Amino acid sequence: MKTILLFLVIAVNAFGQNEKSGVYLTFNDYLNNKLSYENTSASEKHTIRLNGFLDESHITVLHNGETIKLQKDSVYGFIAFGKPLVRFQNNKQFYLAEKGAVWIFYNEVSVPEGKRSRIEKRYYFSATGNGELVELTLANLKQAFPLNQKFHDILDAQCNNKNISEYDSFYKMFKVNHLLKEGSK
Numbered sequence: 001m002k003t004i005l006l007f008l009v010i011a012v013n014a015f016g017q018n019e020k021s022g023v024y025l026t027f028n029d030y031l032n033n034k035l036s037y038e039n040t041s042a043s044e045k046h047t048i049r050l051n052g053f054l055d056e057s058h059i060t061v062l063h064n065g066e067t068i069k070l071q072k073d074s075v076y077g078f079i080a081f082g083k084p085l086v087r088f089q090n091n092k093q094f095y096l097a098e099k100g101a102v103w104i105f106y107n108e109v110s111v112p113e114g115k116r117s118r119i120e121k122r123y124y125f126s127a128t129g130n131g132e133l134v135e136l137t138l139a140n141l142k143q144a145f146p147l148n149q150k151f152h153d154i155l156d157a158q159c160n161n162k163n164i165s166e167y168d169s170f171y172k173m174f175k176v177n178h179l180l181k182e183g184s185k
Contacts, residue, residue, distance in 0.1 A: 021046055023061060024076040027130035030085070037063040048078055050086075050093055057091050076130070089133050094124060100177035101184070102144070103129050104136065104165075123165035125176070137161050141176065151183025 022035030029036070039046035049060040059078070061068040077087035085096040087105060094105035106121040123136040127144045134140045138161055142152050155164075164176060171178045 019081045021048065021078070021080045023048070023059075023070065023078045024085075025074075027076050030076055030129070035079070037061050037068065039063065048080060055091050087133070094133055097123070098174050098177065099129065100173055101180040102127055102141075102177060103131075104174050104176070105133055121165075136165050136176065138164060145180070145183075148180075148183055150185075151180055154179050154183050 020035060020038055020040045022038035024030040024034070025036050028034075037046075045062065045065070047060075047062040049062075051058060051060060057073065058069045058071050059075070061070060072088040072091050072093075075088065077085050077093075079085050086093045087096065088094070092107060094107050096103065097106050098104040102125045105124045105126070107124070108119050109122055110117045111120045124133040125136045125141070125144075126133050134144075138155055138159060141155060141164070145151055158179065159175070166175045167173070168175045168178050
């Protein structure tokens with residue numbers, strides 16, 4: 001199924017004084033909160049275009065009146081005012097849902113339903129913030145943590161591939177991060 005990104009444009013408007021927008025060129029830039037092409041002003045015209053309609057390999061940043069094209073495979077990701085981190089892998093964008101024991105990301109895909117289609121979130125994870133994103137499944141989690149047998153047993157007892165991406169409102173985190181925490185005790 002092809003990801004629907006019909007002219008997806010994230011136009012940036014300031015929602016608060018401390019919010020900002022910009023591009024993280026590397027994972028270390030993200031960890032150190034170092035943005036390139038940073039914007040902190042609501043009065044400044046600033047736009048980041050994903051160029052996802054034709055799965056283009058670059059993003060376009062309008063910054064201080066200048067148009068800058070950056071290859072998706074050469075940047076870690078970007079943030080826009082009030083939005084989550086967007087990270088790239090294989091020219092596709094993934095949105096950060098949670099930073100925990102595993103980093104959980106999602107993307108949106110179009111799922112046919114009769115004559116129409118609906119947008120569905122597909123979840124992915126990385127054992128580290130800069131690691132490869134893989135689909136959030138039981139098998140992939142076990143492969144990512146091969147020596148944590150307690151975690152494997154908890155996953156087998158409490159999860160299946162349909163509920164693995166559930167959010168646990170009691171613990172205020174995704175279920176998988178809570179279970180990994182329990183499996184590491």
